[in-house]
Amino acid sequence: MARILIVEDEPNMVAGLRDNFEFEGYEVITAPDGVAGLDRALNEAPDLVILDVMMPRMSGLDVCTQLKSKRPSVPIIMLTARGQEVDKVVGLELGADDYVTKPFSIRELLARVKAVLRRAKTVPKEQERYAFGDVEVNLRSCQVARAGKQLEFSAKEFELLKYFLCHPGETLSRDRLLEDVWGYDRFPTTRTVDAHIVRLRQKLEPKADEPRFILTVHGTGYKFVG
Amino acid sequence: MARILIVEDEPNMVAGLRDNFEFEGYEVITAPDGVAGLDRALNEAPDLVILDVMMPRMSGLDVCTQLKSKRPSVPIIMLTARGQEVDKVVGLELGADDYVTKPFSIRELLARVKAVLRRAKTVPKEQERYAFGDVEVNLRSCQVARAGKQLEFSAKEFELLKYFLCHPGETLSRDRLLEDVWGYDRFPTTRTVDAHIVRLRQKLEPKADEPRFILTVHGTGYKFVG
DNA sequence: GGGAGTTTTTCCGGAACCGGAACCATTGAC
DNA sequence: GTCAATGGTTCCGGTTCCGGAAAAACTCCC
Numbered sequence: 368m369a370r371i372l373i374v375e376d377e378p379n380m381v382a383g384l385r386d387n388f389e390f391e392g393y394e395v396i397t398a399p400d401g402v403a404g405l406d407r408a409l410n411e412a413p414d415l416v417i418l419d420v421m422m423p424r425m426s427g428l429d430v431c432t433q434l435k436s437k438r439p440s441v442p443i444i445m446l447t448a449r450g451q452e453v454d455k456v457v458g459l460e461l462g463a464d465d466y467v468t469k470p471f472s473i474r475e476l477l478a479r480v481k482a483v484l485r486r487a488k489t490v491p492k493e494q495e496r497y498a499f500g501d502v503e504v505n506l507r508s509c510q511v512a513r514a515g516k517q518l519e520f521s522a523k524e525f526e527l528l529k530y531f532l533c534h535p536g537e538t539l540s541r542d543r544l545l546e547d548v549w550g551y552d553r554f555p556t557t558r559t560v561d562a563h564i565v566r567l568r569q570k571l572e573p574k575a576d577e578p579r580f581i582l583t584v585h586g587t588g589y590k591f592v593g
Numbered sequence: 594m595a596r597i598l599i600v601e602d603e604p605n606m607v608a609g610l611r612d613n614f615e616f617e618g619y620e621v622i623t624a625p626d627g628v629a630g631l632d633r634a635l636n637e638a639p640d641l642v643i644l645d646v647m648m649p650r651m652s653g654l655d656v657c658t659q660l661k662s663k664r665p666s667v668p669i670i671m672l673t674a675r676g677q678e679v680d681k682v683v684g685l686e687l688g689a690d691d692y693v694t695k696p697f698s699i700r701e702l703l704a705r706v707k708a709v710l711r712r713a714k715t716v717p718k719e720q721e722r723y724a725f726g727d728v729e730v731n732l733r734s735c736q737v738a739r740a741g742k743q744l745e746f747s748a749k750e751f752e753l754l755k756y757f758l759c760h761p762g763e764t765l766s767r768d769r770l771l772e773d774v775w776g777y778d779r780f781p782t783t784r785t786v787d788a789h790i791v792r793l794r795q796k797l798e799p800k801a802d803e804p805r806f807i808l809t810v811h812g813t814g815y816k817f818v819g
Numbered sequence: 820g821g822g823a824g825t826t827t828t829t830c831c832g833g834a835a836c837c838g839g840a841a842c843c844a845t846t847g848a849c
Numbered sequence: 850g851t852c853a854a855t856g857g858t859t860c861c862g863g864t865t866c867c868g869g870a871a872a873a874a875c876t877c878c879c
Contacts, residue, residue, distance in 0.1 A: 521825055536743075537734035546708050556700065558867085559827055565869060576868085583867065585835055586748035587735060747836065784856085785838055791858065802857090809856070811846065 372413035374404030401425025531591035540588040598639035600630030627651025725819040757817035766814040
């Protein structure tokens, strides 16, 4: 069964969560603050991390950022106190996979853990480096170079490129890109995808008006060919 | 387009949802309570059901349970009032595909409906690949290759090919193809189907004038043989 | 609260595609 | 073999869809 790391400073909460998750058959490891949490997350390969936002030494948000930059594939669920609306949003943008607002029912948390683990499992293992044409991409360090020269990419642009790299040859509809790249809780409407495609092409294609890598599939969507 | 059943007791809400969904091109049917909703869901084959949790006569949760036991593949989106945390979880555990908390933006609901429908429509793993002659087809990624070389297909062409692949050996009339692939309800017969058949043959048949895979059934229609 | 950078939306010209008609080829009944 | 009906092919106009730029909205950071 899956191993879950709980990073939380309040002992009662930790004990309650441990009981419930172990009862459900999970293996539980814990850490009382952000620094220790990050350490265990990096060294003990948990399948999922539950992260309190408010903690001594290092906030959950910082842990989230650093963990995601080093282990992008580890799913994270954030715990936030009610009213910290801002934190929720920030958390998701920092790469958390879901968040739960205190006070929460343990059943809700269990359900979300289950859902996040299910989603994580279906994501194909991504490799770290890609290359096509004179472009090199490093997914871990989030760097893109063209003919040896570093390019600047915004977060969204990079996410989109990454999705293309991980699904080469597949025709991807705008709806699918919106759902998988933009995510579950945001709903841009119109030609947002196209606008980002334009910018990717301008940066990556030898001739932006004659794309070789990011191709249009008329009436359907786009497709990347390496 | 898809047919959506809205089960909701508040008339204003129903009217608003109907307007929006019809504007988006969906066919809408409605039911004012759980009992009627379950009945219509079972007898009128909706592609998706939107289900309010709180309703007279039979709660949305009960409808969900019973519907899923009889039609496991029908996607369900639950509408819950804010604060009904428990209901959310129960709903997901009962088999609902998604839930939306009132008050919600219509854009969010539309986006989730679209996403759920898209996921429901994706072909199962074991049926995503087909091969005949030297042609290979991947329904999921919309790829067609002949002798290892990728071919370009327009959206309609691919839809038509897909329909043939899913009905091998069956003789398909033009009317049926028009209705199922094009979505027409059109009585004046056109030669539209023929024109597309021509293009499929040009791309897929070894000798376009001597078809081996997409055969003409004189006086009736066409038939695909793998 | 202001400013820079990013993301989303709007708009329009141009390209691709589709539907339908026209015309030629083939089939099958007699 | 003839002829009527059906199917194959080509072409064009209308429509939809996409690319690109630029403006508007939103964030983030100071």
